[in-house]
Amino acid sequence: MFRKLPPLHALAAFEAVARHQSFAKAAEELCLTQSAVSHRIRTLEQQFGARFLVRGHAGVTLTAQGTYFLGVVIEALSTLERACSRLSGDRKVVRLSVGPAFARNWLVGRLGGFYRAHRDVDLEVHAIKLAQTGKLACLKSGEADVAIRYGSEADWPGFRSVELMRSDVFPVCSPGYRTALGEPPEVRSLVRATLLRLARQPWKPWFEAAGLPCEEPDRGPLFSDAALMLDAAVQGQGVALARSTLVEHDLATGRLVQLFETSIPSECSYYAISPPEGTRRAEVASFLDWLIETAQPA
Structure with missing residues (x-):
């Protein structure tokens, strides 16, 4: 039933040459000589009476038949690889x-x-x-x-x-906490806010960008992990200085709000x-x- 199928090693050689656009790189990947790879490709082309690859100064290019056949070969080899992995348990x-x-x-x-x-x-x-x-x-x-x-x-x-x-860095808090600070909130309202602190994320650079003459806070909850600090902010416990990457979902869902437009680029x-x-x-x-x-x- 499958007598007309070409050898698997010939298909693998064809796929490697087409992917690398190079007989030399394909030979290196397959641990073969270039002549061995060429022989397998030639055998494949002779079996179908077609030319799949053309060598040129810029490398190897596919013919129209080669392009069609490559798509079939890749799909077949991928299917076979997945089946073998599943059967062997080698995920x-x-x-x-x-x-x-x-x-x-x-x-x-x-x-x-x-x-x-x-x-x-x-x-x-x-x-x-x-x-x-x-x-x-x-x-x-x-x-x-x-x-x-x-x-x-x-x-x-x-x-x-x-x-x-x-990331950009800016203050965030819960909608309820923002309302408690007054509408619209002013930067100086942070003086009476509870500032949630994170190790290695100082507040002072943001204060300077916002024109607020304040020193680094030495009071307020100090967290060792950003996830814990953001949870505290969501629960209305204060204002967190957050990286944009870590709050995009909470901002989109309304669990947190950006308190002021001023932001600074993160140092890292x-x-x-x-x-x-x-x-x-x-x-x-x-x-x-x-x-x-x-x-x-x-």
Whole structure:
């Protein structure tokens, strides 16, 4: 019934050459000589009496028949790969280490897009504690494949790091708390407000941008985690100085309101970090590509 099907190794060679647009790169990926790859392609073309690839100075290009056949081959190989993974129980897994505030307020609501595009990949999300925020032991030990951290590029020596996004910083509070401050609220009303404080997120730079001659507050609830601080703000316990990335959902739903238009750029950014060798796994590379693309401004 399947006598007319070409050998699987010939299809794999064709897909690799077409993807790389290079016999040399395909040979390297398949651990073959270029002549062996050429022989497999030639056998494939002879079987169908068609020419799929054309070599030129700019590299390898597909013919019209080659373009059609490539789509069929990719779909067939992908289907076969998924079936083999399911039967063998060898599911692809990407392990992510991320802070709870970023995970809850930005990441989790977007993960459906990754799952729909990569149904053969399972994602394990591990929330970190504050003490682990600047540490990447999970990457060194292999407990995680990718980490998302808030900091600067110089904070991750020896790792691959890609800047995902930089936030604006501005005061937020619950609608009820805003009403209690007076309508419309004035910047000087913050003097009598309860200021919710977050470790490593000083208020003074925002005071200066808003023209408010105040020193860094030394009183008021101090939180070790942004998620806890934002929960307190939602519950009407005070005014929080928040990163835009972490409050976009709460602002959209009305759980929080931006108190004043004045905002300042955050001193740091969110980074996707991975060990150099980690990106060699296709599923890790796919997740990083999706993460970077999703983080781009609309």
